[in-house]
Amino acid sequence: MPKTKTTPDDGSRPSPHLPTGATAVRVALSSLVVLTWTAGASAQWAPVPDPNVPRDAEGNVVLDAPPPRTAAGTPDLSGLWMRTRSGPPPENGGGGGGGGQLEPAQAPVPLDPNGPPIAAFFEAGQNIEGGLPYTPWAKELRDQRFALRARDNPDAQCMPMGFLQFHQQPQPRMIIQTEKLILIEYEANYGLRHIYLDGRELPPQGEPQPWWYGYSVGRWDGDDLVVETNNLRGADEDSPYDGWMDVNGSPYTRQAKFTERFRRPTFGHLQIDLTLEDPKAYTKPWTVRIDQRLLPDQELIEFVCNENQQFERRIKLNQEPASEPSSTP
Amino acid sequence: MNRQAHPNSSRRGIRGVMKTGALTSIAAAAVAASLPLAAHHSFSAEFDASKEIKATGAVTKLDWQNPHGWIHLTVTEICERAAAGRGPDAVEQEWACRAPDSNEGAADWAFELGSPNGLMRQGWTRNSLKQGDVVTVLGSRARDGSTNSNARSVTTADGKRLFAGSSQDATP
Numbered sequence: 001m002p003k004t005k006t007t008p009d010d011g012s013r014p015s016p017h018l019p020t021g022a023t024a025v026r027v028a029l030s031s032l033v034v035l036t037w038t039a040g041a042s043a044q045w046a047p048v049p050d051p052n053v054p055r056d057a058e059g060n061v062v063l064d065a066p067p068p069r070t071a072a073g074t075p076d077l078s079g080l081w082m083r084t085r086s087g088p089p090p091e092n093g094g095g096g097g098g099g100g101q102l103e104p105a106q107a108p109v110p111l112d113p114n115g116p117p118i119a120a121f122f123e124a125g126q127n128i129e130g131g132l133p134y135t136p137w138a139k140e141l142r143d144q145r146f147a148l149r150a151r152d153n154p155d156a157q158c159m160p161m162g163f164l165q166f167h168q169q170p171q172p173r174m175i176i177q178t179e180k181l182i183l184i185e186y187e188a189n190y191g192l193r194h195i196y197l198d199g200r201e202l203p204p205q206g207e208p209q210p211w212w213y214g215y216s217v218g219r220w221d222g223d224d225l226v227v228e229t230n231n232l233r234g235a236d237e238d239s240p241y242d243g244w245m246d247v248n249g250s251p252y253t254r255q256a257k258f259t260e261r262f263r264r265p266t267f268g269h270l271q272i273d274l275t276l277e278d279p280k281a282y283t284k285p286w287t288v289r290i291d292q293r294l295l296p297d298q299e300l301i302e303f304v305c306n307e308n309q310q311f312e313r314r315i316k317l318n319q320e321p322a323s324e325p326s327s328t329p
Numbered sequence: 330m331n332r333q334a335h336p337n338s339s340r341r342g343i344r345g346v347m348k349t350g351a352l353t354s355i356a357a358a359a360v361a362a363s364l365p366l367a368a369h370h371s372f373s374a375e376f377d378a379s380k381e382i383k384a385t386g387a388v389t390k391l392d393w394q395n396p397h398g399w400i401h402l403t404v405t406e407i408c409e410r411a412a413a414g415r416g417p418d419a420v421e422q423e424w425a426c427r428a429p430d431s432n433e434g435a436a437d438w439a440f441e442l443g444s445p446n447g448l449m450r451q452g453w454t455r456n457s458l459k460q461g462d463v464v465t466v467l468g469s470r471a472r473d474g475s476t477n478s479n480a481r482s483v484t485t486a487d488g489k490r491l492f493a494g495s496s497q498d499a500t501p
Contacts, residue, residue, distance in 0.1 A: 045449050151374035158396060171447065187446060301446035307395035311375070 047297040054267060061296040063268025074220050075264045078177045080300065083168050084109055084293035086118040109269060109291040116273055119288035121168045124246040128286060138251050138281035141235060145249025152240040153247055158305035160191050160212040162244045163258055164274055167290045174300050182218060187300045195227050202228050210254055225262040232256050236280060253280040268294040376479040380470040383408040383424060384438055388462045393455035398442035400466065400480065403435050433476055440466045440480035451492050
């Protein structure tokens with residue numbers, strides 16, 4: 001059977017992702033507005049009412065109630081969280097949440113004008129003025145990945161993603177907080193992070209050896225949980241699937257140090273400010289914000305990614321790569 | 330022309346063949362097609378967002394599997410068009426419809442869905458469609474010109490529309 005040879009982009013959005021920007025965000029948001037969310041009522045994974053959440057007289061969860069606290073007095077971040085919209089979208093097309101997410105139509109999280117730029121799913125720096133401060137090495141790598149339509153993105157390979165992609169994945173994540181340890185279980189690809197709260201120091205970079213999830217140490221700074229992570233596998237020395245900040249391929253390297261500030265302003269809202277310091281990939285540190293909304297009474301659902309993973313077979317990995325994209329976001 | 334077994338066909342026998350139609354019980358009408366559901370595989374490495382497809386046919390099988398479900402059809406009509414693109418200058422094109430040609434054949438057109446976890450949150454179950462149900466699937470064709478496509482929505486003969494959990498808008 002004759003196979004149609006793939007022709008490079010013919011006026012459509014360049015691969016691997018359509019250019020971001022005001023238009024795409026508007027389209028996504030308008031879709032959200034017209035969304036009628038009715039599936040939940042008949043979803044087959046039955047909600048289990050949580051007796052420990054604040055409810056009004058009608059039994060609805062009071063999402064703007066104060067956050068729960070542990071016996072030690074710190075905020076308790078535990079819960080099932082879904083990436084949510086942060087808005088409103090400014091004139092330049094930022095905000096939004098970059099690529100949309102699975103969510104019923106509802107008001108976006110209020111935008112803090114003094115906060116860092118809102119992260120975007122496909123292009124991490126979409127809302128950063130001037131984009132991400134790539135070094136020439138990182139820019140070249142990012143463009144190579146983009147030209148290959150992001151086929152090596154770890155998500156496409158059922159592998160652990162970079163933290164920023166994990167935080168924005170439109171599958172929820174469960175935070176389980178104990179006194180000395182916090183677990184973050186990402187439904188996507190069964191990601192699992194351990195964050196040590198027992199007062200230990202962050203190890204030196206390079207000791208222990210790099211891991212997919214690195215080595216994470218947390219401490220409380222007032223009501224903020226500050227999590228520092230280093231010793232990550234990176235785009236510079238490990239596999240083609242390592243060191244992806246976003247879908248389009250912005251890299252991080254073994255020099256990366258992440259600082260994430262988690263806070264829970266209200267019962268139903270989690271905010272994560274993520275800072276990356278990585279002098280090999282970026283000329284200066286940069287920070288973006290990810291907002292999450294609580295999914296009360298819901299649970300993670302199993303996702304065993306490798307069950308019938310046929311992606312590489314279907315895309316015929318030895319096919320010629322895509323042409324260089326004509327524009328970059 | 331003999332066609333090879335579909336690459337996504339389960340090697341473990343027919344799994345997920347629908348037993349009972351439960352679609353009408355699924356209240357998922359009017360779900361916006363552009364909302365991503367289960368983000369996963371590299372959409373753009375596999376599919377071409379510029380080539381839209383609308384196919385109507387009878388369900389032969391629903392593969393309820395990770396990382397993506399697949400719906401298999403014996404198609405009676407294929408409609409194609411260039412995507413309108415996005416933005417104020419976007420122009421919606423007319424569909425060009427035809428019967429499947431002799432190279433393509435009618436059997437075993439396959440459309441990628443989201444993953445079972447995401448589909449469940451949208452109200453699907455593995456019994457949402459039954460063999461023989463006539464549906465119309467809207468999506469994007471594969472870059473390799475095969476009869477694989479990515480589904481954005483599935484509409485049944487009675488007009489119910491299920492959001493298919495396209496990986497288009499939320500994945501690599």
